[in-house]
Amino acid sequence: MYLGKTVEELHELLVSKKVTPLELTKEAIEALKKEETNAIETICEKEALEFAATLVEPEVDNLFWGIPYVAKDNFSTKDILTTASSEILKDYVPVYDATVITKLKEAKAVLIAKSTLDELAMGGTGTTGHKGTTYNPYDPTHTYKIGGSSCGSASLTAQGIVPFALGSDTGDSVRKPASYAGLVGFKPTWGRISRYGLFPFAPSLDHVAYFTRSVKDSAALLEVLAGEDLAHDATCSVKPVEKYTEGLTGDLKGKKIARIKEIDESVKDKVILEGLDKVQKALEEAGATVEEVNFDQKLLAAVYPAYMIISCAEATSNNANLDGIKFGPRVGEASSYQDVMMNARTNGFSELIRRRFVIGSYSLFKANQEELFLRAQKVRRLIVNKTNEILSQYDAILTPCGGIVRNPFASNSDDVSDRLDIHTIIVENHLGIGNFGGFPSISVPMGLDNGFPFACNIMTKVFTEKETLNIAYAIEKKLGLKNLSTMEVK
Amino acid sequence: MNFEAVIGIEIHVEMKTNSKSFSGGPVKFGQEPNTLVAPLDMAFPGTMPILNKQVVINAIRVSNALNMTIDHELWFDRKNYFYSDLPKGFQITQDKRPIGSNGSLTVKLSDGRLKTIEIERLHIEEDTCKQLHLDDITLVDYNRAGTPLIEIVSRPNIRSGEEAMKYVETIRQIVVFAGVSDGKMEEGSMRCDVNVSVRPFGSDKFGTKVEVKNLNSVANVRTAIDYEVERQTKLILSGGAVEQETRRFDEKTQTTIMMRKKTDAVDYKYFTEPNILPIRLSDEFIQNAIDTCPELASSKQERYTSNGLSDEEADQMLQNLLMADYLDECIKVNPKHTKLFWNWITGEATAFLNKKFQSFDKFKVTPDNLEKLINMVENGTLSMKMARQVFEVMCEENKDAEQIASDLGLKQDSNEDEIKKIVEATVDEFPQAVVDFKAGKDRAVGFIVGQIMKKTKGKVNPQIASKLVLEALKSR
Amino acid sequence: MVKYDLDLLKKCANNLMFDMSNDQYNVLLKEFDVLTKQMEVLGEIDGVNDVEPMTFPYPVYTTYLREDVAETPLSKKEALRNAKDVEDGQIVLPKVVG
C-alpha cells in the first residue's frame, strides 16, 4: 500500500527500491478504477504502464522519477484524448504535448489519468463537466462541493491516489477546491510556468497551478515546471528558476503579514475565523508580525463582476476555434458552413457556457466596450494597484479561501444572481485578485471541521514564490496539517 | 455639375518569409494541401502565437519606404468573426497600434505631375486558409493559414484611376525590391480593395462609398476605378443615388458588378491579444532593419540615371527585379558601361530568355564575360554583328567571349596598313567617288566604305575604314 | 451602451454560431440585468476613469522575436486526424458561398 504518501515519501521508497514505478503505477491505476467521485475523463493505463516499465534505475536526485500523477483534462496530451470535459471536444486527440506535460515526462513522472473539470474550466462548482458532477471525497453524502474547476484533480489527490495533480486557475480554480479537499493548492506568478498546451479560458488570468499534499512537494514541483518557453509561450518569463525547496526554513523573522479587514468581516463560519487566528498565532510564533489593513469594500465587491466581464470576453474569443470544422463532432444535417458551426456549438456547449459567451461577446461590442470590457479592465487595475500598495508595506496577505467550510451544491455560485449579499460576494471571490495581478497565491489547510478540511491563503508580490512557499511552510509546520487525505481523515 | 473622385486603397501584401507570422509552419506556395501546418495554424487548443522576427523587419522596411512613423512597441489585437476560412475564429492583427503610421508616397503621373498620396497605416497580420469551391462542396487547405501579411491603408486622397494605378504599382515595386513579397497580384500575393466615391468639386463632404474587390492586376485597378467613377457620376446626374455596396471587377466585361449590399458594419469586437506581450523594438533594431534593406527601385533609378541611362531606360530596367539585379552585377564590373550593358540586357539577353521562358536568375552569361564582349566591340576586334554571334553562343554556355570569337574565326581587321591597301585599291576602282567628294557630296565616303565591307565580308573595322577613306579622298 | 432585449441576445448568440432555448434566453436576460447593474456601480468607483485598462497582470514587455526558421510541419495525417470529413487531403464543408 503506497497510496496516501507524498512525493518526498514515495521518492525515498523508490530510490531504496522498496517499490518500483511500475508497482506504484499499477496500484494507483487500480485505485482510479475504484474511485467513486466521478473525477476521471481518461485513464491512460496502457501509456502509463509502458512508461513505468521503462523506469528501472532510480534517479536519486530526481524527486519525480517514477511518481504517478494526473493532469486536468484541459492540458494537451499527444495521442491521449483531451476533452476539457466538454461535448464539443469529446473525441479530440491532440497532436502535441503541453509544455508542463513534456517537462514532467522528462522528469519521468508517470501520467496515469486525465481528470474531470467544469466544462472548459469555466465554472467553480465541479458540476458542469459533460459527465456530470464530481463529488467531494470527504463527503459520502454528496451534499457538499469539492469546488472547481479543477475538481477531478483535487479529488484524486485528496483520495491519496496520486501525490500531486496538475490543474489550472483562472479565478481560484485550484486554490478554492484545494481548500475543500484539504490540499496545498499553488498558483505561482503569471508567466512563471508556460501555458503552452493549456486550453485557454482567459489568457490574461489563466495560470498553470497544481495540488500537492505538502508545501515541500509544492516547492519541488515548481522547480520542475517553472521556466522560460520562448519556443511556445513568449508570455512566459525568462527569469531564472530558483531553488524553491531551499527557501523552506519556516523562519519568518521580520516578516510583516497583512489580514484584510473587509474580507475577514465577510466570513460566515466562525470556525474559519478561529482558524485564521490560529494561523496568525503560528505566523507570529515563526517570527512574523500580523496586522489588519483596510482594502476597500467597494473594490473587493468589484472583483466578481470585473472577473465575469473580463473572463467571459476573453473566453468567447478563445473558444471560437471550437467550430466543428477541424476537430469536434459534426452533428446533424448541414447545408452550409454556418450549419456545421451552429450544430457543433449548440450541441457541444452546455447552456452555462453559451450564456457566458453571450455575456463576453456583448461586453466586447464596440458600443459597449467602454462601459463593460474596458471598465472591467480599469477596475482590475485599481484592485491590483491597491493590492500592490499593501504589498509594498507587507510581505504577504493572509486571507481565508472562502466564507464557509462546507459549501452545499444547492448554492449555485455559477449563475449570475443578485441574491448574494455583498459579504458572500467578497469572501467567495477575492482569490481572483491573485489572477488579476498575477500574484503567487497558495492555499494551505488550516483546520478540519466535522471531518471537512478548510484552508487559508497566502499571497505575495509577483515572482516571490520563495516567500509564498516559505510562509505556507511555516503554517504547515506549526499546524501540523500535512499530507491530509481521505485515507487518513476518515 | 463637375465631380471629383475620392479613392482610398487597402492593400494586403503576402510575405515570402520562411515561416508564418506566429508559428513555425513553413511558408511555401503550390504545395500539397495541408502539409505546411503547425498546430497553431489549425488552431489546436492551447497553442500560442510567437511573432516572427523577419515579419517585423519586413514591416519596418516597407514602413520606412513609405515614410511612416515606426512604433517602437508592438501591440496586437484580435479581430473576432466566424468564417469557414478562419481557423481560430479570430485574426491576429494590429488595430489600435499599427507598426507604421502617417506615411506618404509620391508618384509621377504620365503628364509629369507629381502626386503625393497619404498613407494612414501599415499593420502586421496573418492570412486565412485557402478554399477550393467545387460544385457542391468546399475543400479547405490550411497551408496558407497564418502566412504573414502586411496591410497598407491609404487615406482617401487619391483622385483618379491613374493615381491609384501608380500608387499600387509603386508599392508593388517597393515590396518586391525590398524582398518582402513576390508581389504577384494575379496570384493573390498582393490584393487590393478600393473604396470609391464621388462628390461635387469643392465639396468637403464624402459621397457614399462603394468597395471594389478582386483587382488582380495593376491595370485592372485603373480600369475598375475609371469605370466606377463614371458609373457613380452618371447615376447621380440622372437623379439616382449611389448605394453602399461591395462590387467586384469583372475581367470579361471590364466593368464592376454588384456582389452584396452593405448592411450594418460588422462588429469585430477587437481587443488586445492577451497572449502576446508588448514587444519593444530598440532604435538599433529598427535602424538595422532599414540599413540592411535591399536597395529599392527609387534608389536604383537614381543610380542608373547618374550612370547615363535616361529616365525611361531606368524605368524599363525596374520593371523586373531580377533583370535589375543582373544589371547591378554588371555595373559592379564596370559602371562606365552601364548604357552598353543596358543595351545587351534589354535587347539580345531578354530576347534569348523570353524564347527559353527563363528569367535573369537563370541567365548563364556572367557580367565579366559580357564586359569582355563589350570591350571587344569597343576596341574594334568585333563588329556588332560578330558580337551578336558570339553572344548567342555565350547564352548557351558561358564560355570565354574571346575563345568563342576565335573558335568561330570572327575577328575584325584593324590593321591600318592592311586596310589602307584595300582603301587605296577601292578608291582606284571607283574614280567617280573622288569626283563626287570634291563636289562636296559626303556620301561618297559611305559608298566606298560599303564597297570595302562587301569585298571583305565585313571583317574590316568600319571606324578605321571610314577614317582612312576620308583621308584617301581628301588626298586625291 | 447597446440596449439589450431577447431579440438582441438571440442575435448575439447566433453571431457566436449557437442557439439556446427560450427559457435559457430568459435566464440570460436576468443575468444581463444583474451584471449591467453591477457594472454601472463599478463606473462610480473613485478613480476608475483615471486609469488605463489593464490587459496584463503586471507591467511587462519583451524584446523576444522568433527567428524566421520553418519547423517541421505536422504530417498531413496528424493535421487531419481530428477532422470528421476529409476528401483529397482536405477538409470538406458544404459549399461556401459569398
Ligand SMILES: [Mg+2]
Ligand atoms: Mg482591412
Ligand SMILES: [Zn+2]
Ligand atoms: Zn487585413
